[in-house]
Every structure is written in C-alpha cells, then in structure tokens.
Amino acid sequence: MRSFDYAAPVSLAEALALLAAHPTARVLAGGTDLLVQLKSGRRETPLVVDLKKIPELKAITFDAAEGLTIGATVPCCQLTAHADLRRVYPSLAEVAGLIGGTAVQGRASLGGNLCNAAPSADSVPLMIALSAQARVAGPQGLRTVAVEDFCVAPGKSILGPGEFLVSIFFPLPAPGFHAHYLRFIPRNEMDIAVVGVGVSTTVQDGKIAAARIALASVAPTPLFVKAAGDSLVGQAPTSEAIAGAATLAQAAAKPISDMRAPADYRRHLCDVLTRRALTATLGAQ
Amino acid sequence: MSTTTYHLIGTRPPRHDGADKVTGRALYGADLKLAGTLHGAILRSPHAHARIVSIDTKAASQHPACRAVVTAEDFPETPDRIVDLGEGDTPLSYIRGNMLARRKTLYQGHAVAAVAATSPQAAAEIAALIQVVYEPLPCVLTAPAAMAKGAPLLHGDLRCTEFGQPTTEASNVADHFRQVMGDSEKGFAEADVIVEREFTTSTVHQGYIEPHTATALWNNDGRLLIWCSTQGSFVVRDTVACMLDLPVSRVRVTPMEIGGGFGGKVPVYVEPVAALLSKKSGQPVKITMTRREVLEGSGPTPGSFIRVKIGAKQDGTLVAAQAYLAYEAGAYPGAMVAPAATCVFAAYDIANQTIDGYDVVVNKPSTAPYRAPGATNAAFATETVLDEIAEKLKLDPLALRLKNASKEGTRRADGAKFRRIGCVEVLETMKAHPHYTAPLGEPSHAEAKRGRGVAVGFWMNAGLPSSCTLNVHADGSVGLIEGSTDIGGSRTSIAMMAAEVLGLQADDMRPSVVDTDTIGYTGVTGGSRTTFATGWAAYEAAQDVVKQMKERAAKLWKVDEVHFADGVFSAGEHRLSFKELAARVGEVGAPVVGRASINAKGPGGSFAGAIVDVEVDVETGKTSILRFTCVQDAGKAIHPSYVEGQMQGGSVQGIGWALNEEYFMSPEGRMMNASFLDYRMPTALDVPMIDTAIVEVPNPVHPYGVRGVGEANIVSPPAAIANAIHAATGCRMRHLPMNPPSVLAAIQQC
C-alpha cells in the first residue's frame, strides 16, 4: 500500500471544493471496499476524502408520507437497528444484515456498496426492486438517478468528476408490497454472491399489480430485468407465472465463468433463485 | 482397551500457554522486533513455467531505502549433492532452486529475487523495480498431462526411477514404484463383484492462519540467528546450514509460537533468503509472507489422479485390490505417493494387491506435507469404491468393513505387518454410536435430500529423535525443556507424562520449547509424533530424575535402597514427598537434572472413521453438513481435550477439502483464487459441532500406550461425505472438491 493523505470535510460544500481541487482523490465511507483495494494495490490515490462527517450523509430520515432517505455513509448496523426501517422495509434490514459479518456491518454502507459498482453487490438488486433513487451532489448541483441506472461497468458508475453520492431515497411501499433478496454462496458466510436476486411484488385484489426483478453477479453491472417483472403484471400469483418470470430473468443474464462459478451454473441459478425469491414474496400474501 | 489408572493422565488441566494465548501476549514470529530490523520482500514469477533470460537489479539497488538485493547467485558456489533433511534424499540444487529460482521458474509464485529495505512498503516497491526478462514456456498442470508423451519437461536433468532402477529418459515422472502382494489377477478371477473407478482430486492448501515469517540476523561473530514460525527448528537449522554451506553449529534457530502448520511448516521458504539479506545488509531482516504468497509460494498438498479396483466375494470378503496413484509433486519431486500407497488399502486384510505409484512434477508450487499426506486422496477412492461394493452386495457399509478389517498380524502391500492396532475397535465404535442409527430427520425444504455416509482412514505416524531435560527446583516444581513446536497443546501433554512419573500435577511443571542450542536434537512436530516421541523422552527423563532423587534420599537417610511410589520416596520409617525431597536435595548433593534422548520406534498407526449426515439442495447442488462424528484410536488420550481438538480440526479440514477448497488454476497456470475470500475454507457457519469418540487401544511399545492423533482424522471425511451425497441423491462423486456446480452436474447426469 502506498501512503496517502486524508481529509474529512464537514459540509457538502467543503467536500465539493476538495474534490474539485483534487481530481484523483477518492471518497471514503466505511472503507470496507476502499481500504482493501488500497492495501492490495488494486487502487491508488494520493488523497482519501472521508465523507462520514457530513450531516446529510450520516442521517436516516423516515417520512410517513414520502418514504425513507438513507445517508450515503450510514453503516449497515444502524439500518438493522432502525425501527421504522425494519417495519416498513424489512427486506432492506435483512440485506443490511447479510453484508459481511458483524464487524464489517459496523462500517459498511449501502452508499459504498452502490458506488463500489461491483456486479456482485448484495444490496443493489434489492434497492432496484425497491425502486430506490440515488441522490448525487456535484459541481453542477444535485441530481437524482434511478439505482438501476447508476452502475455502468465493473467498478464504474455514472458519477462524474467531483461528484459523490449524498443519499439513497426509497419510496413508500404500496399495500400488498413485498420484497426479498436471495443470494447463493457455496459457503454460508464470507463469500461473494455467485448469483443474487432481488424481487418485489405488489398484489392487489388477488392479481399482481407490479413487480420488479434485478440480478447480481450475472452481468458487468447489477442487472434490472424489467421484462421479467412486467410479465407478472395482471397475473394471478401462480407457479406458472413465477416460472415464466424466472425464465425471462435467466434469459437476460450474461454471466462469465471464473473461479467463483461457471457461467452455465450461474445461468441455472438465475432461474432457481428467481423462482424461490418470487415464491417467498408472493407466498407472503 | 486401556485399563491402567493414572493420577494425571487422562485429565484435562489448563494448558501452560493458555494465559499468554488468550491475552495476546504469546510471541509469534512476526511479533519479534529487533532493533534495526529491515523488511524483506520477495519478487515472484508471474509465469508458471519460464526461462529466466536476465535479472537486472540496478534500479532496485539504487533506491534510497534499499539495503540489500539477493538472487540465486548469492548462494555459495558449492557443487550439487544429495542431501537428506528429513524428507528423503533430495538434490541440494532442488532445495536451493525452490528458495530462489535459477535459470528457470517452475510455477507462478516461484521466488526469483529478494530485497531488504527500511519499511515493508518500501521493500514491496523496490522488489517491483527488479527487471526480470522471462521467456515463457508451455506449462503442465496435472499428473496425466505431465505424464503424456511430448509433455513440456520441467527439469532437463530429471530421469525416472522405475521400480527402483534409474532409467535414461528425461521425464516429468520422478519415480514409478509397484508394490505387489499375492496375485491380484487370480484374486479378481475369484471375485463375484468388481468395481473399478477413476478419481481426480484438486490441489489444496493446509490453510494455516499464520503466514510464514522469519527474522534472520547474520551476527558480526559469524553466527546466524533465526527466529521463525516452523514445525521443526532443527530442520530449519540443518536446511539453512546446508544451503548456505555453514556448519550447523553456526546457526541457531529459535522457534516462535506457531499459528498452525499441518505439515506446511516443515519445509523452509523464507529463512535462507532473510539470512542472505542480513549477511549483505549487516542488519536483522524480517520476511513475512502475504496470504497470496502463502498460497502461491509455499507448499500445498498434491492433486492426484487415482484408479482403484476392488473385487469381493458374494459374502463380502475382499479378494483383490489394485490401485494406480499418480500424484502431483508440484515443481520438484516428492509427491508423498509412497505414504499414499501404504495407506490406500491399509484398513483391510486383502490377500492380493497391486499398487502402482507415480511421483509426477507439474508447474504448481512444490508440495508439502498436509496431515496424513497422500492418504486422504487415496481413501477418497478406496472408501467410495467400498461403498459401491456394499451397495451392490446389499451389505451394511460398516459390516463390510468390519468383515475385512486389518488386525494384529495383517500384512500390508508395502511388506509391513501390523502390530496391535485399533481398526476393528474404531469400526465397532462407529457401528455402536447413536449417530449411526439416529433418524436423518425431514429435509428442510422441498428440493432438499438427506443422506448418511461413513468411511475410515489410516495413518502410520512417525517416530524419530526427541530430547528432553528436566530441572528440579527447590520448591518441587520442574522445568521441562524440549524442542518440539507446540501446535495443539503438546507441551502440556508432554509435561503431564513427566508429571505422571514424578507424582506431580500439571501445574507443578514449567514446560519451555527452546532453541536449537539449548536442547538435544528433536525431529519435527509432524507425523503425529510429538506427544508420542517427545512425551516418551519426557517419561524417560522423569525416570532419570527419580533415579537421582533416590540417590539423594539414600544419602540423606544413609540407607542403601529407596522406594518411590505415588509421588513419595520411602525407606523403612523414612518418607518424603517429591516436593519435600526436592527442597533438601541441596543438603546432600548436586541439583537434580534429568535427561533423556530417544530415537522413538514403533509409533503404532492410528485409525479414524467418520459418520456424516448431509443435506443436498438438489436444485443448487449445495451440500450442508448436518451432523458429523469422528471416531479415532488414540492409544491412550493423555489430555483428552487436545485429542478431541485434533479430531475436530482434522474433520473440519477434511470437510473443506471435500466441499469447496481447490487451487483454481487458469490454463496458463495462474492461481485465480489466492485469497481466503475465494479459496473457500469452511467458516464457523459451515460446520456443525464435530462429535468425537476416542477409542483407546494402547500402543504396545509406548510407556503410556500413546498413538499420535494429529493426522488420521482428516483421511476419511471426503469419502464419508461423498458416500453421504450418494445416499441423499443416488449420485457417485469422483472428483474433489464436491462443490455446488459439480454436485449439480452429477445430479443432472445420474
């Protein structure tokens, strides 16, 4: 690891100014990705800008009329402990409890999970299923980007020079809404998703009114499979409908073979996990 | 089974190193901080097989933080010769070549050069400044590929030894031997059922948590001092002395506390390199490997290609067995295929056997021992073939094994005849264990299936020299000096054996593991020999203490004969406890120092069996271990907690080997998973509590009946798990690891 400087701005403006002055700086949330990358030499930077002291980035705010806003650096352990979050977005609390172990959850943030832009990030398919919006600050001011549009390549996001993530917004779930994230790992802990599936379904009057399905680890970015979710809309929650959506999800996957799993195995799992995740949300009715 | 009663042996006193270990005060290799220590870094080959065209160290040497640079050229110019450093005859050039490559690199991660600098960061940066020009060569990664006609050759000078005779053809096969007993053709002709199967197993690593580390100080008086993490301080001393052409008396090795080894810390990797850097820089040099270096640059255990054929009569009598064992040695010969041959059918009395062994070099790291080296691969084959035979003959798998189990007097194909062994008792204990007949329970979901499997394994264990000194103090406590690195609680077990003789408690003993100047020669902590052999030396040293104490008492009481029993010296009316007499030794003579050194023979092998319940998710191929019982013959369990610890540790490593661990190699010979993230060892959430059942069939030659228990327990788990997967799914697994994709593929095909 090369030595680097460290700065910890306390306001959005100060952070923006620092990043404008140091184009090669990297921002830091929990550091559970960044520090590992710096240590192994996979990334180098002369300046690390810690965002954890900026009020907007460390708050969780729940508005019963609007939805939930999670600051970009809030660690998972605060999400799993948050009463409103657990009640209204139980699947989000679950995924926060899935990332790493207790020690990692003390630091790791959803913002970091998203900005790291790994195809395997566990929280991202679920955030897509929850229709989450990323709020970004930059030299041109604030903008909002749908989470499914955030990642563009392994390790690359839509963030431009000087931009950073401020918070992630989750709209209020409709009645009959359920979401679930399911990942497959060969061990039961400390493994990278071979395949992950985030789904959400809204059932009204015995029919599926809305559904969203997103996949991890089967494409260069977390993959939103709109067609798979749309195929369920208007249908009764039957196993045939579920199987149809799973087939569409599987067809959209473009996995690679590597030391973590062969491509055909990942493709097979897309079908299995999508069926299982949908069965869980629709069965929860 | 064991009947003698003891006051201390068989109890569970706290370990002497416990307080230091749980408070973080124990000193491991990397904790050592000598004033002025420099940090070493090693430059490693990015190619699995390449010619080294040139090495340019100029830019590195000129870096302001650089204090020394070394390459293979820095080894002394001595002609090649054959040396035996505890692992059989080996050319010195191979041992040196693995330390720092000369002319060719033979695996990705092969050390090429090293630097010493003022900080670890600077050392890594400077090592990267060394310019090496390579001419990449085609590589071979498996035994069958390396044995094929026209395969790229690793060593121009390697000639196959065929049936003990040298041949003239250059080859990747260093050795082909055959063991024959009876007439296997005739045996198979008499068989009613014959099963013949092929198996492959991947390269796996021991996965000790502490990386290799050494600090070397080439002192101004010409003495070389080394502190390191090793299973054998004397092996380090002898290897370093040999490589650097020094008399052994010039090298002193201090073994630090060790964070696991499992065989992988028998060979030497960084010590001679740190020594050369210290010699050049005039300062102490510390080298600590990264995890990636451990996986890529130390010694894993061989991958293998195995064919096993077994024939049985209708009643289950095994009449013939044949094995073809091709083991990957890695870059240099020494694939542990001979022990594999010893173990492959050792559990069974089979009159007709033919075993062929091949020691094959491939472009992977030079392999090292790993817990019962060679036996686990072999048992995976034998024990799953036997499961198939039991299925075909509709016999209970343990009944089939019991019917053919080796006993005292059974001859193995390597010619040895068993003395009293516990194979039958282990199998009987498995059969009677509640686990064997417990209901499997309902699967946890609709796509899950459950099954139970069993298997047994054998390891012959080692003897070798050990030394022990006992210093009797005036308060009746005893300082115990020994040279065996303590990996699993051995210093306490050893102290208990001396204390048993002296009528003392474990807490009266002060055991220390010391450097190579301070104790007589002691072999490695390996081959499950330490409790057996160093414990035996401690027993003999305690007898020496008793003899001297009796002499002092005789002088004190002015009598001719003194008795010693239950910790009390007596003669007529006279009685003194050990402690009372210890306080008065000074009145009548010199301090009491007991000594013994032995060359232990007759380690008596250990058998261990596994009963395992699995649940297989038939849609994903993932196998979960629901319940696991390990049964092992310990001869006599000196400290049962440490015996159970070995049984549990070996079982967990066997589970990892079975399910997910492997060197995942790219076609170019790069290890793609050189981290504990992707080299998937089991975590605490992947294994249930491992149940243990200790069997005690005393080893007839040992004063307390001890058999080593460090290794046999890893041998059976992969086979037992394969048999359980078959019971659950109906599919036979013939490749390790049985990871989710391969189990799913088997389910889809069978």
Ligand SMILES: Cc1cc2nc3c(=O)[nH]c(=O)nc-3n(C[C@H](O)[C@H](O)[C@H](O)COP(=O)(O)OP(=O)(O)OC[C@H]3O[C@@H](n4cnc5c(N)ncnc54)[C@H](O)[C@@H]3O)c2cc1C
């Ligand atoms: C032992 C261990 C286990 C793990 N297990 C899992 C797991 O099970 N599932 C999983 O998905 N991940 C896992 N991870 C990876 C990691 O913990 C997660 O990705 C985590 O969510 C990252 O969050 P962080 O706050 O630590 O991010 P950091 O490491 O601080 O940042 C990650 C990246 O995002 C950038 N970044 C951070 N915040 C912002 C921002 N506000 N604006 C712009 N860019 C930003 C950083 O520059 C960096 O490139 C594990 C890591 C470890 C070490």
